[in-house]
Structure formats: C-alpha cells, structure tokens
Amino acid sequence: MKPSELLKQEHREIGRAISVMRSVADRMEAGEEIDPKIIGDILFFLMEFADLCHHGKEEKVLFPALEERAGDAGRKITDRLMADHRIGREHIAAMVKESKNYERDKRGAQEKLAREMMEYISLLTEHIRLENTTFSDLVDRSFSEEEGERLVARCDEVERELAVGHDQLLGVLGKVEREIKAA
Numbered sequence: 001m002k003p004s005e006l007l008k009q010e011h012r013e014i015g016r017a018i019s020v021m022r023s024v025a026d027r028m029e030a031g032e033e034i035d036p037k038i039i040g041d042i043l044f045f046l047m048e049f050a051d052l053c054h055h056g057k058e059e060k061v062l063f064p065a066l067e068e069r070a071g072d073a074g075r076k077i078t079d080r081l082m083a084d085h086r087i088g089r090e091h092i093a094a095m096v097k098e099s100k101n102y103e104r105d106k107r108g109a110q111e112k113l114a115r116e117m118m119e120y121i122s123l124l125t126e127h128i129r130l131e132n133t134t135f136s137d138l139v140d141r142s143f144s145e146e147e148g149e150r151l152v153a154r155c156d157e158v159e160r161e162l163a164v165g166h167d168q169l170l171g172v173l174g175k176v177e178r179e180i181k182a183a
C-alpha cells in the first residue's frame, strides 16, 4: 500500500465522524436536544483516532520523511498542515469544555458548542482536501514503491503503540452513526 492510499482510507473514516458531527450541530442549531453521550463518543473518536493515531502517523512518520526528501517544497506544505493540526486540537479542547457545559445546561451551551463543531468541520474538511490532493501528489512523487511501503510499515508501528485499537474506535464510530440515525 502507498502512504497516500493509507491516508485517504483513514480520511474516509474521519469523514464519517465529521458527517455525524455535522448532523449533531445541525440538529442543535434547530433547537433539538442531543444525548451528551453521543457527543462524548464523537469527541473520543476524534481524539483517539483522528488526532493520536492518524495525525500521529503524519507527524511522526510522513511529515518528517517528506521534509527530508522534498526540502522546501515539503516543509512548505507540512508547516501548513501542522498548523491545522494545532488549531484542530484547540477546537477539540474547546468542544470538550463546551460539551461539559452542555451536559449541565443544554439551552445555554448549544449555540457555542454547535459553532465550535462547525468551525472544526470546516477546518478538517479543507485540511483533508489538501492532504488528499497536493500533499498526496508530492508524497507519491517523492518516494519509490518500496520506500512507500516502509513508511506505511512505520505508520503501522505508531498505531500498534496506542492504548485504544483501531477496531475498537471504528466500533465506537459505527455505534454513533446508528444512534444518530435512530435519534
């Protein structure tokens, strides 16, 4: 598997979490009450999978490898992508805080929480678009098939070191998708 294929596959999983979050934000904006457990599960998936696992692979393996291989062109794009990761973490922290307020006071906190969600969704949507196009093209051009396979193997090592496994996290994602459809 090429590193760009691994990224695109994981982006599809993150995209599923983003669409559940979009339904939650839309419903909150329409004044509907959402079970805080669903919000907690979406945030758990995004922290454990999108950030620790997926961004971990990018930051520990793919970004440094591209910077080394592609020099300034590599660094230019990874700087931008790293900045997105940092802003994304700030949004996650804000959503965790607002979701606690939401548990106590749904009416009072729903507007701020929904706004944070929409900002995170638009950041991540554009981020994924950039990684699936310009970034993936540069990675594909910069590494041979064998080098790409070695990078993917190093990404697998990053994943193996994590406390919460990929399958378990996909289980959480499937559960919130079903819950939000049924709600």
Ligand SMILES: [Fe+2]
Pocket (backbone or CB within 6 Å): 055, 058, 081, 085, 127, 131
């Ligand atoms: Fe990224």
Ligand SMILES: [Fe+2]
Pocket (backbone or CB within 6 Å): 007, 011, 054, 058, 128, 131
């Ligand atoms: Fe990514």
